[in-house]
Amino acid sequence: MSPNFIHTxxxxxxxxxxxxxENRLNxxxxxxxxxxxxxxxxPGSLIYSDxxxxxxxxxVLYELTGIKKMVLKQFKCFADPSxxxxxxxxxxxxxxxxxxxxRIITVAxxxxxxxxxxxxxxxxxxxxxxxxHEVPNLPFDHxxxxxxxxxxxxxxxxxxxxxxxxxxxxxxxxxxxxQLYSALSEKYxxxxxxxxxISSFNYIVPLNEIETNVSHRAARYYKFDAKVxxxxxxxxxx
Amino acid sequence: MSPNFIHTxxxxxxxxxxxxxENRLNxxxxxxxxxxxxxxxxPGSLIYSDxxxxxxxxxVLYELTGIKKMVLKQFKCFADPSxxxxxxxxxxxxxxxxxxxxRIITVAxxxxxxxxxxxxxxxxxxxxxxxxHEVPNLPFDHxxxxxxxxxxxxxxxxxxxxxxxxxxxxxxxxxxxxQLYSALSEKYxxxxxxxxxISSFNYIVPLNEIETNVSHRAARYYKFDAKVxxxxxxxxxx
Numbered sequence: 001m002s003p004n005f006i007h008t009x010x011x012x013x014x015x016x017x018x019x020x021x022e023n024r025l026n027x028x029x030x031x032x033x034x035x036x037x038x039x040x041x042x043p044g045s046l047i048y049s050d051x052x053x054x055x056x057x058x059x060v061l062y063e064l065t066g067i068k069k070m071v072l073k074q075f076k077c078f079a080d081p082s083x084x085x086x087x088x089x090x091x092x093x094x095x096x097x098x099x100x101x102x103r104i105i106t107v108a109x110x111x112x113x114x115x116x117x118x119x120x121x122x123x124x125x126x127x128x129x130x131x132x133h134e135v136p137n138l139p140f141d142h143x144x145x146x147x148x149x150x151x152x153x154x155x156x157x158x159x160x161x162x163x164x165x166x167x168x169x170x171x172x173x174x175x176x177x178x179q180l181y182s183a184l185s186e187k188y189x190x191x192x193x194x195x196x197x198i199s200s201f202n203y204i205v206p207l208n209e210i211e212t213n214v215s216h217r218a219a220r221y222y223k224f225d226a227k228v229x230x231x232x233x234x235x236x237x238x
Numbered sequence: 239m240s241p242n243f244i245h246t247x248x249x250x251x252x253x254x255x256x257x258x259x260e261n262r263l264n265x266x267x268x269x270x271x272x273x274x275x276x277x278x279x280x281p282g283s284l285i286y287s288d289x290x291x292x293x294x295x296x297x298v299l300y301e302l303t304g305i306k307k308m309v310l311k312q313f314k315c316f317a318d319p320s321x322x323x324x325x326x327x328x329x330x331x332x333x334x335x336x337x338x339x340x341r342i343i344t345v346a347x348x349x350x351x352x353x354x355x356x357x358x359x360x361x362x363x364x365x366x367x368x369x370x371h372e373v374p375n376l377p378f379d380h381x382x383x384x385x386x387x388x389x390x391x392x393x394x395x396x397x398x399x400x401x402x403x404x405x406x407x408x409x410x411x412x413x414x415x416x417q418l419y420s421a422l423s424e425k426y427x428x429x430x431x432x433x434x435x436i437s438s439f440n441y442i443v444p445l446n447e448i449e450t451n452v453s454h455r456a457a458r459y460y461k462f463d464a465k466v467x468x469x470x471x472x473x474x475x476x
Contacts, residue, residue, distance in 0.1 A: 010248075074314060
């Protein structure tokens, strides 16, 4: 007898990070409806038979959030046989796709987005940013996917620190950079050491401008100089 | 009408790198038989319905090459709808799996292996190392997978240079390290600059031993000191 090979549906799920005005790392989630209940989840959907996964991720993110022309990087395929055995998840898929989905694997994508980016779903009424520490239990293995996406984004930033500036506004304070870096690093970083390190980087340029309308001491704004960064960071052996 | 969602078989393919005694980067390939013809390909196979992909990759690599307990890292899902439309590939899958495979996506894994590692397939008579620059046209999208795996391995080494020593023998010459690094970097690197950089790294330790039985001037052996490396390379902002 020939072995029981997997024959499966495949979805894409998009983990989109943003950094909010209260200096918190956020994640973009959509709201699914099942009977009377609402539940948030990662934006994701099944891919078509004539689609490649990368194209599908772009299409799905656009349909579900209105975001397009955003760098979406594939980071991992999740294929645990028990990732979609919860009965609510099965029921939701039956209704959503009008197919009975017995097995489903997903390919997860990662993206960084300015939080002011316009969100405009053709599918969901509710698409919202959630601070990463306030994300509740999600359907399927979406909590696991988010957890692993954080590990991946840390790796990216270790390879190429300039990536962090994709999340920040054009002018930012060192405190904002510190809070973002801390949120991504998931470990305590001394702010004085951080300041010292940052001021040694000539690609982080002080501006002649300070914060206004703040209750604390107004901090200086900085900008990221991509050209200087690129010049200094031609990679070869660390 | 409901859209035509993908319903597919899924395989894993393993890209295993080794570094040979002539200082060339190699890749491990198996030989498939179709009618009278033989053709080499990446070690890979279908996953089972009750398997997760990571477990499947371990199983498949072991069955096909005898390699076990090797770090295998997932790096990308390849799902181009035209990746398996060549008639030889379809015919081979029909015979190999006794299933008609209409659509197949693959999850690719990467591994680094000492070239002296024992190879012992329970499935293929022929499993061999091939210098990466001598790899011919392979079935499916295996050439593309290999090409992208090189980009990935370069990223790994930029993040963590210690990974390169997994490919080298325990004692190595700077020329060996240079040739391996050059093969992975895919760009010309000046050997004098390389020597200078390397000698500034205190985790690459000279030994009291030089090459014997060589026609050129005997070079000194070095070893990699993982403890010193780890101490120096606590990552934070570059």
